[in-house]
Amino acid sequence: MTGAAAAAGPVVVCRALRKRYGSVVAVDGLDLEVRAGECFGLLGPNGAGKTTAVEILEGLLEPDEGRVEVLGLTWGSHDGELRQRIGVQLQETQLNEKLTVEEIVRLYRSFYRRGPSVSRVLQMVQLESKRGSWVSRLSGGQKQRLAVACALVNEPDLLFLDEPTTGLDPQSRRQLWELLAGFRARGGTILLTTHYMDEAETLCDRVAIVDRGRVIALGTPRELVASLGAGHVVECTLAGPSGLGATGLAALPGVTAASASGRTIRLRVTEPHRVVPALLAELDRQGIDLAGLTVHQATLEDVFVARTGRHLRDE
Amino acid sequence: MSRREYPTHPLLELTLARLLEFAREPEAVFWVVVFPLALALALGIAFRSTGAEAVFAGIVEGPGASGVRAALAPASGIHVRLLRPDQVDRALRDGEVQVVVLPGPPPTYRFDPTRPESAFARLAVDGALQRAAGRKDAFVPREQRVQVVGARYIDWLIPGLLGMNIMGTGMWSIGFSIVWARTRRVLKRLAATPMARRDYLLAQMLARLVFLVVEAGGLLSFASLAFSVPIRGSAAALVVVLLVGALAFSGLGVLVASRARTIEAASGWMNFSMLPMWVLSGVFFSSAHFPAATQPFIHALPLTALNDALRAVMLDGAGIAAVGGELALLSAWAVVTFVVALKVFRWT
Numbered sequence: 074m075t076g077a078a079a080a081a082g083p084v085v086v087c088r089a090l091r092k093r094y095g096s097v098v099a100v101d102g103l104d105l106e107v108r109a110g111e112c113f114g115l116l117g118p119n120g121a122g123k124t125t126a127v128e129i130l131e132g133l134l135e136p137d138e139g140r141v142e143v144l145g146l147t148w149g150s151h152d153g154e155l156r157q158r159i160g161v162q163l164q165e166t167q168l169n170e171k172l173t174v175e176e177i178v179r180l181y182r183s184f185y186r187r188g189p190s191v192s193r194v195l196q197m198v199q200l201e202s203k204r205g206s207w208v209s210r211l212s213g214g215q216k217q218r219l220a221v222a223c224a225l226v227n228e229p230d231l232l233f234l235d236e237p238t239t240g241l242d243p244q245s246r247r248q249l250w251e252l253l254a255g256f257r258a259r260g261g262t263i264l265l266t267t268h269y270m271d272e273a274e275t276l277c278d279r280v281a282i283v284d285r286g287r288v289i290a291l292g293t294p295r296e297l298v299a300s301l302g303a304g305h306v307v308e309c310t311l312a313g314p315s316g317l318g319a320t321g322l323a324a325l326p327g328v329t330a331a332s333a334s335g336r337t338i339r340l341r342v343t344e345p346h347r348v349v350p351a352l353l354a355e356l357d358r359q360g361i362d363l364a365g366l367t368v369h370q371a372t373l374e375d376v377f378v379a380r381t382g383r384h385l386r387d388e
Numbered sequence: 389m390s391r392r393e394y395p396t397h398p399l400l401e402l403t404l405a406r407l408l409e410f411a412r413e414p415e416a417v418f419w420v421v422v423f424p425l426a427l428a429l430a431l432g433i434a435f436r437s438t439g440a441e442a443v444f445a446g447i448v449e450g451p452g453a454s455g456v457r458a459a460l461a462p463a464s465g466i467h468v469r470l471l472r473p474d475q476v477d478r479a480l481r482d483g484e485v486q487v488v489v490l491p492g493p494p495p496t497y498r499f500d501p502t503r504p505e506s507a508f509a510r511l512a513v514d515g516a517l518q519r520a521a522g523r524k525d526a527f528v529p530r531e532q533r534v535q536v537v538g539a540r541y542i543d544w545l546i547p548g549l550l551g552m553n554i555m556g557t558g559m560w561s562i563g564f565s566i567v568w569a570r571t572r573r574v575l576k577r578l579a580a581t582p583m584a585r586r587d588y589l590l591a592q593m594l595a596r597l598v599f600l601v602v603e604a605g606g607l608l609s610f611a612s613l614a615f616s617v618p619i620r621g622s623a624a625a626l627v628v629v630l631l632v633g634a635l636a637f638s639g640l641g642v643l644v645a646s647r648a649r650t651i652e653a654a655s656g657w658m659n660f661s662m663l664p665m666w667v668l669s670g671v672f673f674s675s676a677h678f679p680a681a682t683q684p685f686i687h688a689l690p691l692t693a694l695n696d697a698l699r700a701v702m703l704d705g706a707g708i709a710a711v712g713g714e715l716a717l718l719s720a721w722a723v724v725t726f727v728v729a730l731k732v733f734r735w736t
Contacts, residue, residue, distance in 0.1 A: 131580055132580075133576060133579060133580055156582035157582050159580075161581075163573060166572070166573045166574065166576070166577045167572040167573070167574065168574065169405065169574065171409045171412040171413060172405055176408065179395045179401060180402065180405050181581065182394070183395035183396065183397070183398040183401040183402075184398050184582050184583040185582065190393040190394060191394070192393055223577070
């Protein structure tokens with residue numbers, strides 16, 4: 074049943090979605106289409122409007138403008154049916170601390186007509202050994218798996234996850250990713266938000282990069298990275314102020330694009346082994362000292378930087 | 389630990405979850421069970437009937453003071469203290485003495501006529517001094533002292549305390565639980581499930597009825613054992629009054645918490661809605677003392693109805709029919725607050 078019922082058309086469609094809070098525009102003309110069986114990621118910095126967009130799709134917020142269709146149904150006319158078929162994990166929900174893992178799962182399971190048994194759910198999220206523990210005694214990763222368990226109690230067709238691994242240690246993140254892979258193997262569709270590029274690259278079939286309430290790039294992680302026209306990024310930080318700008322280095326052989334912010338210059342390159350010696354020679358010729366030099370494979374982060382001039386996480 | 393793999397009705401699961409959560413909160417148990425008993429004990433001791441009230445009189449030091457003291461000595465129940473002139477006002481204000489005698493002739497009585505015990509002390513001291521000065525009583529009356537169970541102040545007080553507790557713990561426990569769930573976004577998470585929203589509010593009220601058994605049962609057995617407070621009406625009538633009263637206040641609790649975003653805001657609204665009832669609804673003194681124009685308002689308050697019904701059943705042995713008016717009013721409060729709360733409730 075899971076997934077198959079919705080295989081015909083897109084699972085989520087939204088068009089020209091807009092939501093304003095006073096003078097702040099949180100979502101500004103967002104268009105999305107999520108296909109059955111895929112894992113779709115909304116990647117963007119904090120405050121990009123991801124949570125607002127997802128909560129509209131979950132039927133928890135009303136948009137000011139725009140059209141939303143989930144599983145072929147609309148909010149306002151099919152709420153009961155929709156809620157039976159979706160699973161939701163909200164950002165930073167705290168479950169009742171003085172209830173046990175089992176009690177929480179049983180409570181959430183009681184709201185749905187169909188779904189696996191309590192033990193089966195606990196097994197899926199690997200919390201069987203914590204069955205009788207109070208929520209307050211769980212680790213961050215266990216709490217998050219419990220939150221996902223509450224979203225899986227109805228074996229949903231569509232799972233919404235809002236920043237599912239924020240604040241988790243690497244091992245807990247990996248455990249959660251495996252859990253989601255299991256859900257997809259059973260045919261489920263996932264729509265998740267994240268500000269971790271590695272999470273988007275690992276989990277998502279397609280990614281929409283969101284900034285200031287709109288989609289600025291859309292595609293598979295591979296397509297998006299390829300759109301940079303270069304497989305690697307060379308970043309050099311100059312030791313002192315100099316007249317050298319991005320344009321001066323753009324002409325080096327093998328450089329497809331160059332940009333500068335402060336004393337840092339980023340070059341998108343196709344062949345780093347040719348660019349780096351040429352770059353060093355050029356700096357040497359001009360008598361400029363380097364404070365640092367890194368070379369890495371291009372990532373979604375570089376796509377975001379290329380489109381906005383800012384980093385995903387501006388701390 | 390039970391191992392029910394497939395849960396039953398959501399209303400039952402929500403109620404159970406609420407009960408477990410409450411029972412695992414030691415502070416909540418203290419406020420619902422221990423605190424009312426401690427309050428009843430303290431008030432019961434303070435107001436227990438000890439026969440005639442003792443009178444505390446002060447005498448200002450000076451020439452004549454020992455004469456006054458000797459004149460008051462034979463009177464039973466008058467305790468005398470010598471005061472320096474600069475201590476007089478303070479001793480009166482703090483209630484250490486109720487009347488102060490400035491030796492005469494004639495003696496001057498200094499007292500606060502708005503304090504009943506002060507006015508009474510003035511009469512007692514005056515009588516004793518007049519008699520010592522030679523006044524003869526026209527006759528010696530016979531006395532019948534009333535110490536009947538059911539007519540004492542403590543008998544009247546316990547039903548009022550019970551009503552006040554049902555109001556207070558009902559509103560606080562429900563209000564805090566809802567606002568806590570809202571600030572932690574538990575309500576939003578629940579709103580994302582197909583849970584019927586009325587089930588959540590109903591579960592709060594149902595769970596409340598379970599605590600009521602502990603709370604009312606504890607206070608009533610205590611009052612009965614420690615002070616022999618009577619329960620003259622039928623147990624069935626008492627249970628009905630308690631249930632309907634608790635529903636009315638849990639409805640009010642749900643309503644007051646229906647939109648508050650913080651615990652502070654909810655506390656403010658709780659106090660705002662309960663304060664008039666603490667003062668007006670006849671917990672510690674009869675609401676008949678308030679002006680006639682305010683009586684319709686006072687009688688529309690749920691705590692007035694609950695206290696009146698509890699006193700009628702416990703002290704007068706009234707049946708359900710006799711408190712039908714109060715029960716109807718309390719039911720109306722329960723239904724209206726619940727329906728309005730469901731409409732205006734803030735889930736996010």
